[in-house]
Amino acid sequence: TVDHPAIKAKEFSHLFSDEALKRKPSPIKTTMAYFQDPSVVFLGAGMPPGELFPLKTLSMEVPKPPFKNGIADSEETMKATIMRNQDELLFASDVPIARALQYGNSRGQKELLEFLKEHTRRFHRIPYEDWDIITTTGSTQGWDASLRIFCNKGDTVLLEGYTYSSSVEAADAQGLNCIPMPMDDNGIMPAKLEDMLENWGSRYPQIPMPKLLYTIPTGQNPTGCTLSDDRKPYIYHLAQKYDMIIIEDEPYYFLQMDKYTPPEQRSTTSPMNHHQFMNSLCRSFLELDVDGRVVRLDSVSKTFAPGCRFGWLVGSKHLLDNYWNLHEVSIQSTCGFAQTILNGLLNRWGQDGYIDWLIGLRHQYTLKRNCCLDICRQYLPWEICTLPAPVAGMFFMILIDATKHPEFHTTFESNCDLLEQHLYNKCVSAGVLVACGSWFRVPDPVPSPKSATAKSNIVTFRGTYAAVCPEKMKLGIQKFGDTLRREFNLS
Numbered sequence: 001t002v003d004h005p006a007i008k009a010k011e012f013s014h015l016f017s018d019e020a021l022k023r024k025p026s027p028i029k030t031t032m033a034y035f036q037d038p039s040v041v042f043l044g045a046g047m048p049p050g051e052l053f054p055l056k057t058l059s060m061e062v063p064k065p066p067f068k069n070g071i072a073d074s075e076e077t078m079k080a081t082i083m084r085n086q087d088e089l090l091f092a093s094d095v096p097i098a099r100a101l102q103y104g105n106s107r108g109q110k111e112l113l114e115f116l117k118e119h120t121r122r123f124h125r126i127p128y129e130d131w132d133i134i135t136t137t138g139s140t141q142g143w144d145a146s147l148r149i150f151c152n153k154g155d156t157v158l159l160e161g162y163t164y165s166s167s168v169e170a171a172d173a174q175g176l177n178c179i180p181m182p183m184d185d186n187g188i189m190p191a192k193l194e195d196m197l198e199n200w201g202s203r204y205p206q207i208p209m210p211k212l213l214y215t216i217p218t219g220q221n222p223t224g225c226t227l228s229d230d231r232k233p234y235i236y237h238l239a240q241k242y243d244m245i246i247i248e249d250e251p252y253y254f255l256q257m258d259k260y261t262p263p264e265q266r267s268t269t270s271p272m273n274h275h276q277f278m279n280s281l282c283r284s285f286l287e288l289d290v291d292g293r294v295v296r297l298d299s300v301s302k303t304f305a306p307g308c309r310f311g312w313l314v315g316s317k318h319l320l321d322n323y324w325n326l327h328e329v330s331i332q333s334t335c336g337f338a339q340t341i342l343n344g345l346l347n348r349w350g351q352d353g354y355i356d357w358l359i360g361l362r363h364q365y366t367l368k369r370n371c372c373l374d375i376c377r378q379y380l381p382w383e384i385c386t387l388p389a390p391v392a393g394m395f396f397m398i399l400i401d402a403t404k405h406p407e408f409h410t411t412f413e414s415n416c417d418l419l420e421q422h423l424y425n426k427c428v429s430a431g432v433l434v435a436c437g438s439w440f441r442v443p444d445p446v447p448s449p450k451s452a453t454a455k456s457n458i459v460t461f462r463g464t465y466a467a468v469c470p471e472k473m474k475l476g477i478q479k480f481g482d483t484l485r486r487e488f489n490l491s
């Protein structure tokens with residue numbers, strides 16, 4: 001761990017929504033401190049009795065670190081049983097079932113929060129002192145909560161020009177203005193962003209300056225690109241200058257990989273040690289955050305499984321207290337089953353065992369990405385497409401030069417979206433499904449040639465290498481390549 005200089009996060013109440021400012025901590029929450037105190041007879045909160053929860057024990061079998069033969073189908077396993085009551089526990093840092101499934105721990109179970117805080121300390125050097133963690137039911141909910149905390153109807157959020165469609169839908173449905181930020185293969189382009197912010201009044205006369213900057217820095221969905229670390233200080237500086245909160249949505253942070261090299265140049269590398277692994281990772285905006293204006297969304301959806309519905313936020317205690325107030329009246333807490341199971345698993349693995357798991361994950365995703373790109377090299381018509389090789393995440397994007405289509409200017413009226421829809425239909429008929437790039441585009445409410453997503457002559461499709469085996473990958477890419485050749489009249 002690192003010694004933190006004694007600086008405190010700043011106050012950001014002036015950026016809170018009316019709803020957030022109105023919300024008060026629930027008085028019943030303040031009583032929970034007494035719940036664990038044996039000298040207090042606790043009649044204060046409406047808790048169903050633990051002995052009536054229909055579970056005595058929870059048992060699981062999990063892979064055992066250091067996962068020598070890889071994390072997939074790891075043969076060595078360990079068994080764990082979590083007991084109902086504290087005095088029966090077989091493992092000291094377990095969360096007993098009776099507590100896990102009870103009310104009153106809406107920030108998260110203390111053992112799990114401790115583990116995640118230590119994990120955060122190991123991976124990110126946060127420059128201020130009073131940072132904290134609160135559990136979420138995943139990054140989807142973390143983003144929705146962020147919108148409620150900072151935005152009133154009519155407020156503005158910045159998003160990458162192409163982004164996770166659910167994030168736009170959530171903001172859009174709350175009546176917010178979604179403005180696309182210019183991006184390239186290395187993520188948000190800071191100079192262009194600065195230009196946009198400097199000239200906001202003339203560009204967007206009817207739209208308020210943005211309050212939130214939402215970014216998916218690593219292995220971006222849908223583009224697969226990763227925001228380079230050397231752009232982050234510039235972007236952080238803009239957030240300071242224009243007084244914005246940065247929401248860093250990092251579900252793919254631990255799916256960072258080695259750079260892609262073609263098979264003929266590829267050497268077999270030995271797995272990284274912990275030190276190499278930790279040094280290989282991108283830096284979080286948290287590390288630049290001298291003000292306490294960054295909220296990081298972490299999630300186990302891609303490190304364990306999306307059905308856990310479990311994640312956490314890292315940010316200043318001042319900001320997270322507001323999320324806590326919101327959670328009290330919405331999700332209440334993260335599911336007790338998820339918490340006690342994840343806590344039991346993580347504490348048995350320990351911090352080092354968890355890092356072993358993450359290194360194993362990196363290896364698996366590197367294999368999947370390599371396999372996919374090797375196949376693409378072989379089967380895609382490169383005279384009309386490009387494919388920036390991803391270094392993180394589970395997505396790749398194929399960019400197609402629409403002008404090379406014989407009917408682009410006639411049948412398709414020089415309109416990329418029409419051609420995209422046509423190609424999509426042809427692919428589905430041929431038996432391969434890729435997602436249309438336009439589904440992820442953030443439309444500019446005031447389109448101009450300067451718009452981040454201004455029309456170019458490029459049609460894009462998003463694919464993933466996460467979900468399928470090599471044989472299916474090959475079949476899918478072959479079908480995709482054949483469809484393009486047929487449609488573009490290529491031999």
Ligand code: PMP
Binds near residue numbers: 046332
């Ligand atoms: N509604 C009412 C009327 C309640 O009394 C309670 C629990 N005290 C709740 C909702 C909260 O229920 P849940 O735990 O399902 O969120």
Ligand code: PLP
Binds near residue numbers: 221298
């Ligand atoms: N954020 C981004 C950028 C994603 O791509 C996804 C999943 O597809 C999510 C959030 C959803 O995460 P969670 O399962 O943690 O809600």
